[in-house]
Amino acid sequence: MSGGWMPREEWVKTQPRALVASCVLLHDAWGRLLVLRYSPEEPNAGHWWLPGGMLDHGEDPWTAARREAMEETGLDIGHEPRLIGIDHRVDVLGTGPVLDFYFDGGTLAGTERVRLSPEHDRYAFLTLDELTEPSLTMHRPILAALHTAARDGGVVCLRDGRPW
Numbered sequence: 001m002s003g004g005w006m007p008r009e010e011w012v013k014t015q016p017r018a019l020v021a022s023c024v025l026l027h028d029a030w031g032r033l034l035v036l037r038y039s040p041e042e043p044n045a046g047h048w049w050l051p052g053g054m055l056d057h058g059e060d061p062w063t064a065a066r067r068e069a070m071e072e073t074g075l076d077i078g079h080e081p082r083l084i085g086i087d088h089r090v091d092v093l094g095t096g097p098v099l100d101f102y103f104d105g106g107t108l109a110g111t112e113r114v115r116l117s118p119e120h121d122r123y124a125f126l127t128l129d130e131l132t133e134p135s136l137t138m139h140r141p142i143l144a145a146l147h148t149a150a151r152d153g154g155v156v157c158l159r160d161g162r163p164w
Contacts, residue, residue, distance in 0.1 A: 018088075018097040022065035023052030024077060024105035025084060025146050032125035033143065034114070035136065036072060039121040047135035048124075050143075051075075051105075061101035069105060073123070074115030077105040084149040087142065087158035100158075104150040 006014075026034040036051055038044040051072045055064040062081035069077050085102035092098045114123050128147060131140050142161040149156045156163055 016097065018099050019092070019095060020055045020061065020064075020099050020101070021053060022055065022061040022068060022101045022103065023050040024065050024069045024103050025050060025150050026069070026073075026075065026077070026105040027107045027150070028125045029107060029110050030125075030127075032127050032130075033147065034073070034108075035124055035126060035131075036116065036120040037122040037124075039119060042119055044135075048133055049135070049139070050102075052100075062103060065101065065103045065105075072117045072120060075105075075108070075112055077103075079106060082150075083155055085142075085146050085156040085158060087161060089160050102146050102149075 028034070034051065035048045037048045038046065040046070051069045052065060053068040053072075055061065056067075059067070061083075065081070066077055069075055082104045083101065084104045085100075087100040087102070089098045089100065116123060126136075128140065128144055131137060131143060136143070139161060141163070142158060145156040145158065145163045148154070158164065
């Protein structure tokens with residue numbers, strides 16, 4: 001059927017597919033970002049990134065961000081969600097497109113205790129200038145844009161980790 005009407009079931013099969021992930025930006029009282037390092041057993045072993053991960057079936061991005069933060073850090077970010085960024089990555093490790101939702105997890109009071117999951121072996125609170133580890137250096141533009149959005153109350157749109 002060229003250019004004509006198509007039953008919805010068939011039309012849906014022609015639409016783009018993308019994986020969806022959610023991450024959380026958490027700060028301490030000094031404005032430093034919480035980053036986690038993947039354990040040696042993980043595919044991204046030794047790399048640092050924000051708490052977050054892929055959505056479970058039927059889960060919305062905010063619920064996934066909250067769940068991932070709890071699973072990976074033991075921290076409950078139960079306040080109202082505030083979206084600070086969306087990143088469209090064209091192809092992630094051959095799986096195709098991924099949409100990343102970023103949420104402001106707020107500022108930690110300093111009394112919370114970070115409890116890492118087996119997925120991670122270290123955590124750190126770092127300023128943007130302290131993001132010198134190679135896996136963070138390459139992500140500095142996205143982290144800087146997200147940090148600014150969280151601070152200023154904005155939302156940043158990204159394409160493959162770069163503001164546009």
